[in-house]
Amino acid sequence: MVRTCCVLGCNVRSYDRHGNKVGLSFYAFPTWKQREGAHVSDVTKRRRLAWIAAVRRVDIKFCYVSRYQLVCSRHFHSGKLAYEMDQTNPDWVPTLHMGHSETRTSHSDRHRRRTQRQQNKVLFGGKRQPHAQPQSLILKVTGADAENIDIREKQTEDQQLTNDCVHCVQSRAEINRLLEENRKLKSKLDKTELNENFLKGDTEKVKYYTGFTCFAIFMSVLENVKAFLPASKKLSHFQMPLLTLMRLRLDLPVQHLSYLFNVSHKTLSSVFADTIDVLYARLGVLVHWPERHCLQATMPPQFTDTFGNRVAIIVDCFEIRTERPSNLKARAQTYSHYKGTHTMKYLIGITPQGAVSFISKGWGGRASDKHITEQCGILNKLGFDIRDAVGMMCAEVKIPAFTRGFCQLDAKDIENTRAIAHLRIHVERVIGSLRNKFKMLHTTMPIRSLLPCEGEDVTFLDKIVRVCCVLVNMCPSVVVKPGTIETCTC
Numbered sequence: 111m112v113r114t115c116c117v118l119g120c121n122v123r124s125y126d127r128h129g130n131k132v133g134l135s136f137y138a139f140p141t142w143k144q145r146e147g148a149h150v151s152d153v154t155k156r157r158r159l160a161w162i163a164a165v166r167r168v169d170i171k172f173c174y175v176s177r178y179q180l181v182c183s184r185h186f187h188s189g190k191l192a193y194e195m196d197q198t199n200p201d202w203v204p205t206l207h208m209g210h211s212e213t214r215t216s217h218s219d220r221h222r223r224r225t226q227r228q229q230n231k232v233l234f235g236g237k238r239q240p241h242a243q244p245q246s247l248i249l250k251v252t253g254a255d256a257e258n259i260d261i262r263e264k265q266t267e268d269q270q271l272t273n274d275c276v277h278c279v280q281s282r283a284e285i286n287r288l289l290e291e292n293r294k295l296k297s298k299l300d301k302t303e304l305n306e307n308f309l310k311g312d313t314e315k316v317k318y319y320t321g322f323t324c325f326a327i328f329m330s331v332l333e334n335v336k337a338f339l340p341a342s343k344k345l346s347h348f349q350m351p352l353l354t355l356m357r358l359r360l361d362l363p364v365q366h367l368s369y370l371f372n373v374s375h376k377t378l379s380s381v382f383a384d385t386i387d388v389l390y391a392r393l394g395v396l397v398h399w400p401e402r403h404c405l406q407a408t409m410p411p412q413f414t415d416t417f418g419n420r421v422a423i424i425v426d427c428f429e430i431r432t433e434r435p436s437n438l439k440a441r442a443q444t445y446s447h448y449k450g451t452h453t454m455k456y457l458i459g460i461t462p463q464g465a466v467s468f469i470s471k472g473w474g475g476r477a478s479d480k481h482i483t484e485q486c487g488i489l490n491k492l493g494f495d496i497r498d499a500v501g502m503m504c505a506e507v508k509i510p511a512f513t514r515g516f517c518q519l520d521a522k523d524i525e526n527t528r529a530i531a532h533l534r535i536h537v538e539r540v541i542g543s544l545r546n547k548f549k550m551l552h553t554t555m556p557i558r559s560l561l562p563c564e565g566e567d568v569t570f571l572d573k574i575v576r577v578c579c580v581l582v583n584m585c586p587s588v589v590v591k592p593g594t595i596e597t598c599t600c
Contacts, residue, residue, distance in 0.1 A: 115182035117165055118209030122182045136180040137191045139170075149284060150195075157194060160203040166210055195281050304371060306348055320355040321547045327584055328355075331393070338388045344373045345381060353378065354385040358578060361549040383570070387563075389580070390573040396580045397466050399491050405461060410589060413462045413533060421462050422492065424537040427479045428545070429453035430472075430571070431554045444560075446475030454560065456575055457482045460540050462533075464589030466579040471572050472560070539588045547585070548578045 113124040113136045125131055139161050143154045161181070162170055170179060183189045185204035192199035300307040309316050309325055316325050328351075336347045345353070353367055368378045406419040413421045432452050435441045444452040453475035459468035470486035483489070545551045551574075559571040 113180055114178075115184070116167065116170075116179040117181060117185060117204070117207070118167065120182065120184065120207065120209065122184060135183040135190060137183070138177065138180055139175045140194060147284070147287075149280060153195060153197065157197075157202065164203050164205065164208055166208070195284060197277070304349055304352060305346065309352075319352070319359065321359050321581060321585065323585060328352075331389075331584075335385075335388050335392050338392060340381070340384050342377070342381060344377065345371060350381055350385045351389070354382055354389070355581075357382060358548045358550045358574070358581075361553050386570070386573050386577060389577045393580045394576055396583055397469055397576060399467050400461060400465075405463075408463055410462050416533060421533075423459040423461060423467060423488075424534060425457060425459040425468070425483070425488065426534075426537045426541060427455050427457050427482060428541045429455045429475055430551055430575070432560060432571075433554055433557045435557055435560075440474075443474035443476050449475060451475075454555070454571060455482060457486050457488065458537065458541060458544075458579070459488060460537050460589075462536075462589070464536060464540060464587035465583050466540065466544075469576055469579050471567075472569060472575070536589045540582070543585075543588050544578055544582050547582060550574070551578065 115122040115136065122134060123132070124134065124136060140154055140157045142151070142158050144151045159172060162172060162175075165181070167179075181204050185206045185208065186192075186201040187206065188201050190201065192201035194202075196202060297307075302308075309319070309328065311325070313324055316322055316328060320328050322328050322331075332348060332351055335351065339347050339350050342350070349371060353371055356362055357364075357367060364375055364378055364382075368375050371378065373381075402422075405422060409419045409421065413419075429446055429449055430453060431449070432444060432454055434452050435444060441452065444454065446453040446455070454472040455475050455477055456472055457468075457470040457479070458466060461467045468488055468491070470482060470488070473482050473486075555571055559574070560569050562569055563573070
């Protein structure tokens with residue numbers, strides 16, 4: 111875009127007739143800033159009036175100046191515009207080559223003429239001498255008069271310095287106010303950009319958005335996965351696990367998260383899937399089967415009183431709703447008569463201390479708990495050899511007693527069932543904590559999440575469930591009471 115100077119007689123253009131750019135700058139008329147304090151409003155208003163008076167064009171009014179009417183740098187002593195609050199700067203207003211004969215005196219000229227008039231009044235006793243010729247007049251000044259002149263000049267200089275100091279103090283105060291306002295606005299902006307400042311120092315916000323008890327745990331997770339996260343132009347490595355945890359924890363729609371993080375729907379879905387893959391690969395080992403002596407050394411008293419130190423794991427199954435498959439066979443496999451809808455079933459196992467130590471792959475809701483237990487691989491960890499039909503038992507299963515056609519249980523079975531139910535409830539508490547902490551497990555999962563991942567034998571839903579179990583293990587146990595000291599001899 112070609113810019114033209116609006117000063118009369120100038121008409122300098124930003125490009126010459128050959129299309130080459132000339133080395134000049136162009137400045138718009140100053141605006142009247144009415145919302146930044148009385149001092150700023152007064153200074154900017156006077157500056158705008160001064161510019162209009164200096165240019166002297168009938169088509170330029172205070173209330174309206176076209177955005178195409180610009181002043182080039184030829185009309186400034188330093189070649190550039192002065193700061194709007196620096197009123198003593200000669201480039202506060204354009205003064206050079208203004209296209210009219212009248213030359214306005216500067217502040218320094220007016221001060222010099224005012225001082226000269228004061229001296230003349232002293233010399234001539236306060237009377238005007240219009241016909242006096244200074245070059246031919248011989249004056250006789252006494253020592254007292256000369257001393258008075260020096261005193262008046264000194265007072266004038268002191269007054270000028272005082273005015274300058276007051277102006278400097280006002281300018282410095284205005285600059286400090288603007289800097290403080292800028293700092294506060296920057297702090298507010300940082301809190302809305304979902305970066306580290308969004309969570310740092312606010313434990314309640316960390317618990318709400320991530321499920322972790324403190325910001326340090328989130329940062330430790332980030333340090334473990336940061337190097338493996340994909341590069342993104344719009345999202346930082348801090349924001350990737352943050353948006354993933356926010357979706358798992360609060361089950362926020364993808365479109366809503368897209369607005370919060372200012373990215374497209376496709377970008378956010380891709381980042382969520384990539385981050386789940388990284389968390390599954392890097393942190394999946396935190397759901398592990400503990401050593402026998404570690405379990406015995408940290409066995410809670412309620413288990414020791416009932417079963418001694420022989421308890422290895424407490425198991426149960428839970429289901430997650432899914433969309434209705436279009437394939438008839440898949441539809442039959444996923445329909446759960448217990449839930450009355452299509453589900454995926456997972457077998458979860460916890461240690462007596464309340465940590466998730468086993469999570470199976472997903473099975474269709476039609477599969478029974480017994481079938482999943484036999485096929486998911488947990489028996490191999492317990493010592494069962496299922497290659498033979500009968501199997502070699504190296505572990506003992508404790509389950510509640512059934513009436514088996516009798517009217518009621520005998521006293522011994524009642525006592526055993528009560529003891530087992532009292533301890534078995536812990537796995538249900540862990541499952542409840544898992545589903546309540548990560549509300550995404552309450553929603554209906556899409557069919558695409560049930561498909562095996564490329565080159566792997568697990569589905570995307572399997573990865574999500576395992577990541578949620580890992581995150582639950584990072585939180586305080588629901589079995590061990592706060593303040594209980596756990597020790598291990600290993």
